[in-house]
Amino acid sequence: MEKNEEFFIKIIQNIDQGACLLKNRSMIYKNTLFDQSIINQEVSSLLNKSSNPEVSPGHQSENAIQHAKKIILDSTYSIILLSSKKEFEFTIDSLTGLLNKECFTRVSEQLAEDAKNFAKIICFLFISIDPHEALNGNKGQQVANQVYKKCAERMNYATRANDFCFRFGENEFVIVLTDIKYKMHSSTVAKRLISSISEPISVDNGKEVIVSSNIGISCYPIDESDINKIIEIAEKTMHLAKQMGKNNYQIHN
Secondary structure, three states, X not given: OOHHHHHHHHHHHOXXXXXXXXXXXXXXXXXXXXXXXXXXXXXXXXXXXXXXXXXXXXXXXXXXXXXXXXXXXXXXXXXXXXXXXXXXXXXXOOOOOOEEHHHHHHHHHHHHHHHHHOOXXXXXXXXXXXXXXXXXXXXXXXXXXXXXXXXXXXXXXXXXXXOEEEEOOOOEEEEEEEEEOOHHHHHHHHHHHHHHHOOOEEOXXXXXXXXXXXXXXXXXXXXXXXXXXXXXXXXXXXXXXXXXXXXEEXXXX
16 A cells, blocks of 8 residues: 555544545545445535535435535545535645644544543654755745655655644644654654755756755643643744754754
């Protein structure tokens, strides 16, 4: 199974609404909530289409799924989300294909609940990418976007199948390491990420650019039991790492 496919399946397993993964229009995975959903005919028809991002049929049974949204992940994969409400909090960053900031709290709280029930540790890595070299020239933003996309790929491949990657801002990312035995184990991942991100990146203009990164690390529930405060601690710790220079990481004490 491809790493991207593992990541997409992991996403579907950890959201609290019905969802399925399509590969070249064929369903290859669905979660339990998808199986339990009462899907009306119009929503069902979306499973056989490659476009139509959203279906909003008229009044149906109260238990029927009345809304579906198809999220195109790349040229091969897409996710269909089911809901009885029109609003969706689950979003994918269109540039990198990673989970977006809007669904961070939702996913993280579910992971924290699992960690609490099974006495696990979760580590949050707040990563800042410095694309200073890529931004030079009249195509700076276009090149920077290529850099962010490549960095996201490297982050995804440098982490395990049961970890989560989020794009938090233009040049900021968060990685959630699940099922960690000891807080200091996160340093191994941080070193691997910094090494991978700092490798030269080829861009469309034929040049290679080198970017730097800094990482701040906080852990649940050791440092804090509130997810929002945990990420604030990780971000502040990242700024401490940045003060030490490029390509550094810091673990919150």
